[in-house]
Amino acid sequence: MRLVWGSNSLFGAAGTRTIGVLFALLLVAVVTVLLAAASALFPIEHVTIVYLIPVILAALRWGAVPALFAGISGIAFPAFFFYAPLYDFRVQSPAQVADIVLFVAVAAITGRMAVTVRHARMRAQAESLRDALIGSVSHELRTPLAAIVGSTSVLAQSPIVERDEHLSSLVRVVRKEAERLNGDIQNLLDATRISSEGIRPHLAWVDPEDVVSGALARKRHLLVDREVMLAVADDLPLIYVDPSLVESALGQLIENAAKYSPSQASMSVIARHSGKSIDIEVVDQGEGLAGDEVERVFDRFYRSPRHAGAVSGSGLGLWIARALIQASGGTIRAFSAGPGHGARFSITLPVDTQPASEDDADE
Amino acid sequence: MSDLSPVVLVIDDEPQIRRFLRAGFDLEHFTVLEEETGEAGLRTATLRPLDLIVLDLNLPDMDGASIVERLRAWSTVPIIVLSVRASDADKVRLLESGADDYVVKPFSMAELLARARTALRRQARGAQGEPVVRLGSLTIDLAARAVFVESSRVVLSPKEYRLLQVLAQHAGNVVTHNILLREVWGARHMHNSHYLRILVRKLRGKIEQNPKQPRILVSELGVGYRLASDSEAR
Numbered sequence: 005m006r007l008v009w010g011s012n013s014l015f016g017a018a019g020t021r022t023i024g025v026l027f028a029l030l031l032v033a034v035v036t037v038l039l040a041a042a043s044a045l046f047p048i049e050h051v052t053i054v055y056l057i058p059v060i061l062a063a064l065r066w067g068a069v070p071a072l073f074a075g076i077s078g079i080a081f082p083a084f085f086f087y088a089p090l091y092d093f094r095v096q097s098p099a100q101v102a103d104i105v106l107f108v109a110v111a112a113i114t115g116r117m118a119v120t121v122r123h124a125r126m127r128a129q130a131e132s133l134r135d136a137l138i139g140s141v142s143h144e145l146r147t148p149l150a151a152i153v154g155s156t157s158v159l160a161q162s163p164i165v166e167r168d169e170h171l172s173s174l175v176r177v178v179r180k181e182a183e184r185l186n187g188d189i190q191n192l193l194d195a196t197r198i199s200s201e202g203i204r205p206h207l208a209w210v211d212p213e214d215v216v217s218g219a220l221a222r223k224r225h226l227l228v229d230r231e232v233m234l235a236v237a238d239d240l241p242l243i244y245v246d247p248s249l250v251e252s253a254l255g256q257l258i259e260n261a262a263k264y265s266p267s268q269a270s271m272s273v274i275a276r277h278s279g280k281s282i283d284i285e286v287v288d289q290g291e292g293l294a295g296d297e298v299e300r301v302f303d304r305f306y307r308s309p310r311h312a313g314a315v316s317g318s319g320l321g322l323w324i325a326r327a328l329i330q331a332s333g334g335t336i337r338a339f340s341a342g343p344g345h346g347a348r349f350s351i352t353l354p355v356d357t358q359p360a361s362e363d364d365a366d367e
Numbered sequence: 368m369s370d371l372s373p374v375v376l377v378i379d380d381e382p383q384i385r386r387f388l389r390a391g392f393d394l395e396h397f398t399v400l401e402e403e404t405g406e407a408g409l410r411t412a413t414l415r416p417l418d419l420i421v422l423d424l425n426l427p428d429m430d431g432a433s434i435v436e437r438l439r440a441w442s443t444v445p446i447i448v449l450s451v452r453a454s455d456a457d458k459v460r461l462l463e464s465g466a467d468d469y470v471v472k473p474f475s476m477a478e479l480l481a482r483a484r485t486a487l488r489r490q491a492r493g494a495q496g497e498p499v500v501r502l503g504s505l506t507i508d509l510a511a512r513a514v515f516v517e518s519s520r521v522v523l524s525p526k527e528y529r530l531l532q533v534l535a536q537h538a539g540n541v542v543t544h545n546i547l548l549r550e551v552w553g554a555r556h557m558h559n560s561h562y563l564r565i566l567v568r569k570l571r572g573k574i575e576q577n578p579k580q581p582r583i584l585v586s587e588l589g590v591g592y593r594l595a596s597d598s599e600a601r
Contacts, residue, residue, distance in 0.1 A: 146451050150472035151383035157475035158391040179475075186473055206455070206589070209561035211568060213579055214586035236579045242564055247588040248455055359561040 024066025028074035031058035036081045043086065051082050052107040059111045063118030071115045078111065079104055145189055152182045183225065187259075191320045194252070195304075198324065203331035205246035209359055212240045212275050212282055215247055219254035220273065226262045231270040240277050244356045249328040250284075253336070256325035257286040257349045263315055265290025265346070277355070281334075284351045292347050293340035301338055302326045310343070329353075373487055374398045374416065378408035378434075379423035379449065384472075388421065391476035405429030409437060417444050418490070419483055424450035424461070432464050439465035445486035447479070455589035459543050462591065468540045485539030485596045500535045502583050502597055505574050507535045516574055526551055527570045530563075534584070534594045543591040567592060 035058060039051055055078030063071035083093050087100045095101055156179045165171045197203065213236055220232065243250075254273075261271050269289040276283055291311065293301065300306050305319040322338075329336040334353040340346065375397045377388050389399045400415060402408040405426045412420065420438065424431035435446055448461050448469040458469055467489075468482045491497075498510035506515040509532065514521045523531065533550045534542055548557050556562060567586075571578040585595050 143451065146472060147381060148383070150451065150474070151381070151387060153473035154384065154391070154476060155387040157477060158387050158394065161391070161394055161476065182473070208589075209564055210588070211564045211586075213568075214564075214588060217580060218586060218588045234580060242561055251588050359559075 020066065021069050024062065024070030025073045027066065028058055028062040028070040029077055031061060032074055032077040032081055036085060039082075040085060048086065051086050052078065052103045053110075055079075055082065055107065056111060056114060059115050060118050063115045064122050067122060068115070068119045071119065075108070075111045075115065079107065146186070149182055149186055149189070153179065153186070156182065188318060191318060191324060194324045194328075195320050198327045203249065203327065205249055205331050207244055207246055209242045209244055210247040210250075212236075212243055212284065212353075215243075215250050215254060216273055216275055216284065218247075218251045219258055222251070222255050223258045223262070226259060227271070229267050230262065233270060233272040235272060236275045237277055240275060240282060241355045241358055243282060243353050245332045245334075245353060249332050250334075250351070250353065253325040253328040253332075253351060254284060254286070256321045256328075257351070260321055260325075260349070261286050261288035261290060261347070263317065264288070264311070281352050281354050284353070285348055287346065287348045289346040292343045292345045293338060294343045298338040298340060302336070372396050372398045373418035374400065375419040375421060375483070376400045376402065376408065376411055376415070376417050377421045378402045378405065378426065379421070380404065380425075380427055381423070384423070384449075387476065388479075391480065395480055405431075405434045409434065412438060412442065412444070418487060420444055420446045421479070421483075422446055422448050422466075424448055424457075432460055435461060435464045435466045443490075445483075445490055447482055447486060449474070449479075458541075458587075458590045459545070462541060462543050463545065467537075481596060481598070482539070489536075489538055489540070500538050500594075502538070502595060504576065505583055507531060509535060514574070521573050523570070523573060526566055527573070530566055530570060531574070531594075534592060538594045539596040541587045541591045541593040547592065 032055065035054055039048060039054060042048060055074075058074040059071050059078060062074040080093060083095050083100075083104070084091060087095050088097065095104065156175050159165050160172060160175045160179065165175055216234070216236060220227070220234075258271070258273070265271070265288040271289075272285075272287040274283070274285040274287065294308070294310070297308060301308070301322050302325075303319075304323040306323070307317060307319040326336050329351055332353060334351055336352075337350050339348040339350065375392055377385055377392075377399060379385050379388070379401075380403050385401050389401065392399045397419075400411060400417075402411050405428050408420075408422070408426075422431060422434060426434070431448060431450070435448070438444070438446060445467045446465065448466045449472055450457070450469060451472045461469055467486050470479050470482060492500075498508060500507040500509065504517045506518075508514070512528065512532075514523055514528070514531065529551050530547065533547060544560055544563055545557055547563055548560065551566070552559065552562060567584060568578070571581050571584050575581050575583055582599065583595050585593055585599075587593060
């Protein structure tokens with residue numbers, strides 16, 4: 005991995021600025037020397053335009069303050085060295101005054117643009133650094149986690165542990181917590197993917213039933229004691245989406261419902277067709293949502309103050325679900341009759357014109 | 368190849384992963400060989416008779432898919448790929464270059480062992496020409512081209528039967544959408560993935576107890592379909 009820091013971060017921001025100012029003045033001096041050498045060969049009248057070069061370079065490389073210094077010295081130097089009276093800061097000719105006014109205007113505009121470009125570049129570098137870090141850290145965490153989950157699964161099967169109720173319950177704890185950690189890492193990876201590259205869906209025709217049963221199978225370990233009622237309408241149309249994205253999003257809703265409702269309470273997963281769309285819903289009998297939470301639950305890092313301490317979570321799950329569904333051209337919404345009355349989360353996906361001819365599919 | 372103790376070759380560069388794989392396979396009375404690199408793994412595969420290869424996708428010296436391709440040039444030994452992060456496209460590429468199955472890290476030993484036994488059983492059935500596949504209430508007699516649910520015969524259309532046949536030949540392991548499309552409709556229809564979705568739905572209606580919660584014909588979203596192993600289907 006390549007680390008990209010701002011220039012001269014060794015010296016801190018103030019040090020960088022001082023160095024920038026010095027370099028900017030040096031650039032102006034160099035330009036002046038070159039102009040002086042040139043003016044010995046042929047007469048030069050309107051020179052200030054050349055002083056735009058140090059301004060733009062300073063703005064791009066060191067930011068606004070050094071650019072300002074380059075601008076001021078870019079007026080002072082020609083006034084002193086090239087404009088009559090020579091070796092005096094006074095300027096008499098109206099043409100040269102106009103020259104300087106023009107210079108100030110152009111320098112202000114281009115300098116500001118260059119500073120904006122520089123900020124954008126720095127922000128992009130910081131973001132790509134952060135994403136690379138998160139990506140590689142997540143990957144590095146997964147490998148030891150694989151060893152933990154694998155090893156505990158072997159322990160759980162070994163006759164000595166199987167015989168001892170205490171030991172086997174400890175092994176189950178390690179296993180369960182490792183799997184939770186794995187889920188958190190997956191969320192972190194998904195969140196990075198969403199914010200860094202955006203999501204590029206791989207579209208295909210999918211049977212919504214497969215999406216529902218896939219998401220349920222993936223979250224089976226969270227639903228062991230729970231009755232899940234499945235109501236999938238007959239003859240649902242095929243949908244043209246990225247199946248992995250929709251399955252992950254639905255998985256997030258199922259996990260959310262399991263997390264915020266009593267472990268024995270039943271849950272329903274409903275899929276139905278209405279007009280030009282299909283709805284996939286997860287209905288729970290859990291803690292419900294209060295007031296504006298039906299909107300805010302989808303915000304990044306939002307956690308309800310009612311259980312921020314009691315139930316662990318990162319506040320990423322529903323935000324990820326919404327990003328995945330939006331990338332699939334759908335919408336996601338939350339409904340609740342209020343705290344204590346359960347919640348209903350609904351994914352709506354557009355139904356395109358169904359693909360041609362089933363007759364061909366089986367003859 | 369020993370009948371009593373199947374030989375498994377583990378190719379993985381992480382020592383802690385190899386350690387638990389060895390312990391887990393030992394519990395099930397496998398003979399375990401270990402290699403750390405793709406080159407060494409390929410060499411061992413040519414020297415020793417093997418019943419199964421467990422291959423890590425991210426080896427330091429070689430790309431997993433190219434190891435699978437090189438193994439498949441001369442060997443039909445079942446290959447199960449382990450990977451820490453694989454996109455659907457990666458999985459499809461591995462399966463189509465000849466891997467039998469994949470397991471995403473972290474996984475439990477029980478899961479890997481179930482896949483391993485499925486692969487071994489299929490290999491054995493292929494070797495003996497065993498024509499009957501049983502999955503819970505479903506029986507597929509490949510020789511008689513007949514399918515039974517709870518001992519009553521089910522009438523399938525030719526394409527439904529062909530789909531079931533291809534899946535049964537790989538019973539327990541994933542078959543990619545592309546391979547199924549090619550085997551059932553021919554290479555011309557590879558892009559018509561919706562044919563497959565529709566046919567799967569019809570077939571499930573005939574062989575599943577509850578077609579909306581399929582236990583026999585299982586979808587691996589974005590990758591393909593597989594017939595469940597006998598224990599899953601019950």
